[in-house]
Amino acid sequence: MLTSLSIKNYALIEDINIGLQPGFTIITGETGAGKSIMLGALGLLLGDRADFSSIRNTEKKCVIEGAFSISNYKLENFFKKEDLDYETQSIIRREILPSGKSRAFINDTPVKITTLQKLGTFLIDIHSQHETLSLGNANYQFNVIDTIAKNESLILQYKSELKDYKVLLNRFDELKEQQSLAAKEYDYNLFLLKELEEANLKGGMLEDLEGRYEELNNVEELTENLSSAINLLQQEEIGSLESLKAVKVNLSKIAKFSANYENFHERIQSVIIELDDLEAEMTDAMDRIEANPEELEMVNQKLQLIYNLQKKHNAENVEELLEIISSLQEKVSVTENAESALTEIQTAIKDQEKVLDKTSNKLHDNREKIVPVFIEQTEQILKDLGMPNARLNIELEQGTDFLSNGRDKLEWYLAANKGGNFKEIKKAASGGELSRIMLAVKSILAAQSKLPTIIFDEIDTGVSGEIAKKMGEILKKMGLNMQVIAITHLPQIAGKGASHFKIFKEDNEVATQTKIIQLEEEDRVEELALMLGGNTKSDSARAHAKSLLN
Template sequence: MITSLSIKNYALIEKLTIDFSKGFSTITGETGAGKSIILGALGMVLGKRADLTSLKNKEEKCIIEAHFEISKYNLLSFFESNDLDYEPETIIRREILPSGKSRAFINDSPVNLQELQELSLFLIDIHSQQQTQELSDQNVQFDIIDAIASNKESILDYQVLLKTYKSDKAKLNSLLKRQSEARQEQEYNTFLLDELVTAQLKSGEQETLEANFEQLNNVEIIKESIDKSLAIANDEQIGVLNNLKEIKISLQKIAPFSTEYHSLLERITSLTIEFNDISDEMNRCSEKLINDPEQLDLISQKLQVIFNLQKKHQVNTVDELLEIQINLENSVLELGNIEEEIKALIQSTEQKTVTLDAISAIIHSNRLESIPVLSQKLIAILETLGMPNVRFKIELNETSTYFQNGKDELQFLFSANKGTDFGLLKKVASGGEMSRIMLAVKAILAQYSKLPTLIFDEIDTGVSGEIAIRMGEIMKEMSHEMQIFAITHLPQIAAKGNAHFKVFKSTDGENTQSELKLLNGQERVAEIAQMLSGTVVSESALNHAKALLN
């Protein structure tokens, strides 16, 4: 429960510190006095986003601090999982700096807003008029039924499994699409692959084939040129080899006379040896030269195959064709791998559907058992709130669809009077009826919830008189199990509180600020009398106020 709230430099509040007690507390005040500011400050400390408009004095920081007694609420695991110091009296603080930045602390440890919001879910439920309208929302209706059905753990297990099921299903659909596309391309890819495999391509062979083709295609010219060169080299009279020998003999005669002549002899000797090698090589080349039209035709055909493949695949080298061949082989293999993955995912999703169906069946069964309980409790409370003929028809239908909270569809039908047909809440329930139904729902949920504190923000909209008195009594009954606050305009409800706070504005020169005050006995009588009669408080209003308080 919240034990105190301190606010500094927030909206119209300059500085405020107020202590709260357990039980039922009521908060009253004129419209615009600042009740929404108090709620806004509390929302800030529970993780609502802030901005500079929250600052009363733009040059000073805003500080909002709330103390909570949490020893009875099994929150140690939350503090441990978030690496926070656990204290039975936990302090939450928000600071908004003039720069617009904000900071949050739990027991003086800095935290982010998400952590603050997670903790707040265990501490306070602030019920607004908007939430009353949300009662018509199917998700809210499911939350009510599931709270009574104790479905929380089952739904958490279901949601964890559903997430992995949807992930597997998405992967499966993606693979099936890829498989379909791959199959459409497979025939053509297989044809392309067969062409490349049949060609038996080898890296570097194009250059070798082109060289062999040039040689075989020009064998006669080559042979003629080599034979002519050999003739020039080996002619007995004027051949190059013979002339080199003659030069060598001449230089041998003068080599002893000078190192220069000796050097010339060495060079001509080397040249003679090199030329002999050249001549021998030309002989070997000449002997190898064969006019082979059949081989030339084979090489020409292979080159044509390569050129055609290069043109088809828009590449320039055999290496690029070999890379394409590898990619096509992988593509064909990939289809086989996809089929294996698809098989595994189908098996996985089928197993998950069996488990999802089993969990959702438990959820459905628990809901069916809780629906009569909810209807009976709602009717019992609403009869005391001036709705003696109220009826509910809560229809639960199991479907084949996996929703976020099970496989059920829900219709929450309502009839307020005898002889009227059932209809959807949002269509047939008035504002006052919706307020009473919401209070009844909160009163029932309080029996199942471990939440420490519940704040009602004008849940009494559309009611008055004896109904308001009974609403106040119900909230007081709820306060035996949890801390209850009611922001109200009705004296009948205000009188039921164990403690009564008043929000009011005060003016000091040009400065206006909102204040919150705990009323004593006499102040409380005066406040309730004023709520009954207006600005001019009559004796009868004072007597009526005392009667309400008694």
């Protein structure tokens, strides 16, 4: 519950600080005194967008701070998830700086506005006059029924399943589009692929072919030069090998004189061995050289084919052509495997539809069970509120489409008077009747949601007299289980509060200020008498005020 509220430098408020109690609290004040300012400040604590124009003195920062007692509301996991220090008496603070920048804190830890908004849903429900009109909104109607039916976790499960379902549908559409495009290019891609595959390309083959082509195209020059080189090595008188062997004989005679000469002898021996091997390999290579015009033509054709493919595909080497083959194989495969891929994803879609059917059926069953109970409770409260003949009808039909919260379609209908026809609730009820219906709904929800605090902003619109008194009794009863704060113009409701605050405007030499004070017993009598008698406070009005308080 909200235990204290401090507002500084906000709109007409310079500095106020109030302490709040459990139970039913009343806030009264003349029109324009600043009740809406209080709600605006509370809205900032709950994550509403900050407005720089709301700062009273633009040279100072605006600070709004609320203390909340949360020990009974099992919020430890929320604080842990948001990486916040959990305190049973938690402080929320919102600041608007002169620069226009807004800051938010929970227990002095800076937080994002979204975190405030999340925490706010667990702490306070602010019912504005505008919200009464939402009774005719399907989303609001669903929210009421689902809250009473305790469908929250099931709704989250359904939304997760629906998200997966939509992903599959999108994937199916994307695949169909890809396959449509691939089908148009299939013949051309297949032609290119076959042309490349028939070339039997392998990494490094271009270099091998170019080397073989040079050999076959220069047989005579190779033979002539190899033969000459071999002769120069093998001639008995001037051949290189014979000369080196003579050198070896000379060095062998002096090798014994020192390690240096021994090294000369060993090195010349190595040279002779290397030249012997080289001569043998050159002889073998020359023996294998022969003119082969057919092979030369075949190698030349293969080279020209590769060169043409490189030019056609703008590739610098065979490796890039191999990458193009892989890409074309994938594109062709998409088309050739189209049916099996579509069938696979269609199967997944059908399986997910079964999952959604199961969850949406549970939602429907839960709603169907709670609707008659909700109607009975609502009609009973409306009877107490002066609508004895009001009848509520809720049509719940399950369709085939998967909607955001199941497959159900929901509509509330009201027959406000005896013998009247059912009409959509927003068309069948007057402003006062809508207020009473909303109070009935809120009182039922309060028992289910167990929110710490609910604030009503003029829930009494369009009612008076005995009906207002009944409203006050319902609000007081709600206050037995939670903190209820009501902003009201009606003394019949104001008299039911356990505590009573008055908002008023006061002029000083500089500016007008909004202030708030808590009224004691005698002050409450005077305030109620003023509400009863207008601008005058007669003895009869005071007597009536005392009777309302008693």
